[in-house]
Amino acid sequence: MTPIPALNPAAAPREILLGAQALSKSYGGLRAVNAASLDLFPGEVVALVGDNGAGKSTFVKMLSGVIAPDAGTLTMSGRDVRFNSPAQAREAGIETLHQSLALVDVFNVPENIFLGRELHTRRFGVLPVLDKAAMRTRTIDLLQRIGANLPAIDSPVRSMSGGQRQAVAIARLLLNEVRLLIMDEPMAALGVDEGRKVLDLIVELRARGLTVLIISHNLEHVFGVADRICVMKNGKIVGIVDTAVASHDQIVRMIVSGAMSRP
Ligand SMILES: Nc1ncnc2c1ncn2[C@@H]1O[C@H](COP(=O)(O)OP(=O)(O)OP(=O)(O)O)[C@@H](O)[C@H]1O
Ligand SMILES: [Mg+2]
Incomplete structure (x- = not known):
């Protein structure tokens, strides 16, 4: 059967820039990341939140070629990809801003x-x-x-x-040629005003069509800049919610309980 073409372009599925399917990574007996899946779309800002040790850094390192997953797959624009190094991810347009800026x-x-x-x-x-x-x-x-x-x-x-x-x-x-910028706690070492400027910068990058995945412990920043919030706990993705319909309390409950929660 031939699929029926979408008449309403707004209803057509958006193309996924980078998709992670069931990524896992263990260190010895510890499952740092446990079957985590996340789709990133062009021109959006996604915040990754969770307690210390939730697996956030390990997860993004698998997206940027720093760590090879034990299991799971990555797709870019519908094709399976595999990054054996940060250089390979960079070639695909994925850059990471490390905390030690390397200037x-x-x-x-x-x-x-x-x-x-x-x-x-x-x-x-x-x-x-x-x-x-x-x-x-x-x-x-x-x-x-x-x-x-x-x-x-x-x-x-x-x-x-x-x-x-x-x-x-x-x-x-x-x-x-960057398509996805990953930032692991970019505001952690900055003052309030400086943090605000980095948020402005992220908004500017999104306006230019970049996708930004940002790890932050500051929910005020997260709500100020992210289109979607992805919560992790104990290596698992608890849930992904649209910022527009999420509440601060809901995100805190999800971080603490490790279960999906209502706004
Ligand atoms: N190289 C490593 N060797 C052994 N264990 C590791 C390694 N990297 C991370 N872990 C463990 O994996 C778990 C997840 O760590 P990860 O750094 O991904 O957490 P995180 O969510 O980024 O935490 P934080 O908010 O503190 O940065 C932790 O229990 C951590 O101790
Ligand atoms: Mg971390």
């Missing part, structure tokens, strides 16, 4: 963004030299793309605030 303090913004992939030009048509002007222009362009306003891109990043450094790290990731 070089004494370098300025363009130097950090192009670290290891510097642009070159030829002086007098022969001698290869760094193309500082081009890197600076690309840097300004990248920062504009994420709506980040940095006062002095030619100063060492050491003199910048936590939020500004995050912007540099994100701009650096965007040099590649």
Whole structure:
């Protein structure tokens, strides 16, 4: 039987950017992640929440090629994929922003963004030299793309605030063709204002069509930025709820009880 085409485009199923099906990972006798499934759609922000040790970091590490799952599958745009390294996930457009941002303090913004992939030009048509002007222009362009306003891109990043450094790290990731950005507790070390700026940055990235998966313990941030909230406990996904219809109490109950709960 031929399937009936959807007449109403809004009712057509959305394409899944990255799908995780029943991913599991054990450490010795401990099931850090137990058959966790999650579909991520283009242009959405999903927050992953749960108590310490719930399995959040382990789960996202399986999405980004850092850890190989013991069982389960990943699909991208409908095809089975397997990442044997972060580099392979990166090639597929999946980037992770680690808490240790990996910036070089004494370098300025363009130097950090192009670290290891510097642009070159030829002086007098022969001698290869760094193309500082081009890197600076690309840097300004990248920062504009994420709506980040940095006062002095030619100063060492050491003199910048936590939020500004995050912007540099994100701009650096965007040099590649990113489709999914994973952030493991990006706001943990930031002050209130700085955290707010990173939230603004996430909203900006979503507006540009990126998918963001963010781990956070701060439910205020989660409710401020996420379209959906995914709760984990003891390695299992307890439930996934739309932020628009979720309540703060409901999420707390789910985190604590490990069972689905009503708003
Ligand atoms: N490399 C490892 N070796 C052994 N056990 C590990 C390893 N990584 C994680 N675990 C264990 O797996 C469980 C899940 O850890 P994970 O780091 O994924 O939790 P989490 O939800 O990210 O917690 P947190 O909110 O504290 O960051 C924990 O019990 C942890 O001790
Ligand atoms: Mg963690």
